[in-house]
Amino acid sequence: MDPYAALRFKEFNIFLIVRFSMVFAWSMQFIVIEWQVYSMTKDPLSLGIIGLMEVIPAVSTALFAGHIVDQKEKRNLLIKCILGFSIISFGLFALSLPSVLAEWETQQVLYGIYFLVFLGGIVRAFLGPTIFSLIALIVPKRIYPNAATWSSTTWQLAGVLGPALAGFSISWIGVHWSMCVIFGFSVFALIFLSQISRKPILNPKIGEPVFQSLREGLKFVFGTKAIFGALTLDMIAVLFGGAVALLPIYAQDILHVGAEGFGVLRAAPAVGAALMMFGSTRFPLHKNAGKKLLLAVFGFGICIIVFGLSTSFWLSVAALFLSGGVDGISMIIRQTILQLKTPDNMRGRVASVNSMFVGSSNELGAFESGVAAKLLGTVAAVVFGGTMTLLTVGITAWVSPTFRNLDLQDDVKAHEAED
Template structure:
């Protein structure tokens, strides 16, 4: 027992597993590539159209397949070998990345109508949403097979940190590379990091399948994850809280407009703005690896999302680039706390044979809310203007936190134990 306690208190415990190290590189490389790619696509689409609604449509194009296929994908992942499924997802991202590389090649696209190029970009983003429906539950399920259960909180912290490093570097390098190399050649860097992820997944051995055939109908298998989340109120409340916070409080979709038309900082400033929340989040996650959240995690989750909403409001009204960066930075700090608590709840509460389906439900609540939030922001900006839409979203986030505090005693009393 003493040895197990020492292992849990070791901030580097999960890192001592070789395959988990490769998994972290995969997490970093994929989010780096996809975050950089999303920044490039946002910039390209805005340069083609100068219309905020078109930015929102990028998020919608990825959201529709990701949420539409989520339950189906979770069921498939639970019945499939996880390492092989991650490998197929990476291969899919190579396909979509190559397509976007070609579509951003101005010489190749010369003579093709702008609307046709735009439509093909949306189509590839839609394909990326299909792949994403399978990627999230595959990665979540694979993590649970790489380290012992008592190390799930530690592994979750490092996994989220790797994700945040990629989220920092991807948009930042995206902005810099567009400035130095142009949009087209920046897409080549995206492909290079997807290839790095492919190499790393080949270093992980195939894993056992924990799926249990118990005579369920297709409908029962597809909805089992939903029923589990509904019955586990702490999971349900955490997912719903994050979903509405991101849906109304997401400012990412408006950063292109802020960088170009409000703060006038160009692609380099745009990259810094995209990276600022991830920098704050990563610092928080790194500190939490040494000092995990133990006491009153539910209340800390509520306070973190409340702080996130305040930062979004400040960003919305700011006309100063430094203040805007600071607001985004602190929004990342608060988001880092909420991510660790939510992901730890998910890992500890989910049975091994249901990881894919429960993770897919989480992606419906949490992951897809980013894209739907982008669409909501685009529509709101078109109707109310970008500043009012961002401030309105931040205020809605505060309202969601207050409502959750009032109606959810389970969240207020939440405890996290491996």
Template sequence: MQFVVIEWQVYSMTNDELSLGIIGLCEFLPAFFLAPFAGHIVDKKEKRNLFMLCIALFSLISFGLFWLTTQTVESSWETNTILYSIYGLVFFGGVLRAFFGPTIFSLIALLVPKKVYPNAATWSSSTWKGANVFGALCGGFLIAWIGVNHTLGIIFLLVMVALLLVFQIKKKPILNNATNESVKESLKAGIKFVFNDKVILGALTLDMIAVLFGGAVAIFAVFAKDILDAGPKGFGILNAALSSGSIITMLATTYIPITKNTGKKLLVSVFGFGVCMIIFGASKLMWLSVLALFFSGVFDGISMVVRQTILQLKTPDEMRGRVGAVNSMFVGSSNELGALESGIAARIFGAPLAVMLGGTVTLIVVAVMNFSNKPLRELDLTKDIAIEDENDIG
């Protein structure tokens, strides 16, 4: 919800697509460059307390954004001062983003037995996407009903509720016993592991390209305001359409196994996502845009569950923080870098053409990956699940 509200507020203040890209850049820079160091820390520290610290600091960002949009600040500060302050808080959020990904990735592995990782990955992703659905939808409607400032106040309260909920999790053991390992050696080991595994590297690359070039979330405000003439409510609906497709699919995968022909399912899902984004970019009709985003969410949901399952099953416990950090660098940070790319491309080519070009790049990358990465194409996780079952029985 916070992302939706800030995107709308900044575009309303500037009426400039590039400002949306700058938001992405402010979060990308610290999230990307601090991710390897964050992974090292996560592997060395207790996960529950680290997660609580991240949420507590994030609450300061939420309160800061709430304060910057109060009538007192808006009437006494210059617009550029407020804008740069928002960018500063977003940058701070990027620092925390570097720690959030690997911490959550590691904590889930300590809470869930390995034999149910696929199902756990599905529910975890579904919960995240469910928050996206309701957050995006509520964000757009609340902006229209009670304004940006009061909406950000609600967000701050929700973050505090999250902090109380995480406090209910018990402390977990630290699995990395390499106490004499230097930071440099630790970072090198994590990156080397990912780049030496063609399946993990291929899965991360596919998702990174799809998010970086195929995504259009950062410029939904442009489509809602200038192309579809849908206003803030339409802005919320566009965001919710993408996420609702994802969550419906992910809930379905709790009953439909994704471990058989896993690689082919990943390739097909990313290809379908690219096709849907091309249709969205070309659409001038609200109903068609919503439909295209819904089905892009369907394909995105499949790829997300498959990727998370691959990572959880193929990552050693003592390296989960570092592998989660590399995952954040590839996929998490590409959200912000993708926002910058979308903003720049929209400024140069216009929003519709920028989205269509991004979807086309996604299709090309899928085709190249299909022919060049045989281990990923032929991946089948059924055997991995069977091995974990045998280990648990043993």
């Protein structure tokens, strides 16, 4: 297959610019918030609370959001999501004003940050399903795997630059002006999104009762072994392998590398993932997808354990870099499974369940890591998470031979024939 097939569609290139801008802004914002909150509290539990404040609304509204996405026009819905993010980022910019920090009590500022993060969780519940659904309306079905790879690569590339710039910008211009940069990227995304045309609504059941719609979506996900297996495996791995949530502690108290070192550590996994994803555009992963996904998650667990035990900055960077590489493989395979196995009229609901399983497990993982670090100590918490990831892979491979032997080649050929 042409490795640049999806890039030959103008609107898909515009979509990638929008996605890059939003992921860049969101990932940079999360890092700046983590740094600010830990600097204010010096409490690892506060990092966990950040994750919890985002995951509660994201999970509780996810299914409802999926129903709305399947019922509404996708381009305009994405515009509303980005507007919501822009308002939140501007609010965080205002909270980081020197005059606010000087006049308000620390607890007041913290509660303001947590509240805005909570609102961000609601926005994210709609953002993920909308983006997932919009891709399928921009490119033809025969190149879904290629489009999924480029979309995931863009996501990871933004995840490289966002955290890296966050670390350096905190050092160079401070938290306040870093938040201004984030707001600027959200406005940039809105400008480019206006160049994508409105898309048709492919759901034949417009006006379907909410609970009936949600029931059908859950029934489809739980009844499709390939989707359910991929989501479950990734959810548990990310939940227990959330070492990145503790990076402010490693940067400040264990490795002693400051804000710039923190930026390098935070960017290392995304660098590895982005490089792996660029390579995968020439070497598709749909053959023996089940075995490759299991091996990728197993490798992720090993890397997390090495990082947890390391006291060397560059060994820690290398472990995080490799963890990103194998996680990139996992992400591409999972996104390919979702794109190939999901009918057009259910993409919003399936993507919402995906956000509940995998997307929100990042924040739950941050909370789990914060609590574990408080109870066990930082190093023990990270090693425990990596060990649980390895156990998850072993159990999945043992109890689910159908998933272990999953191969997507026939699905790819079927979509090529359909187009």
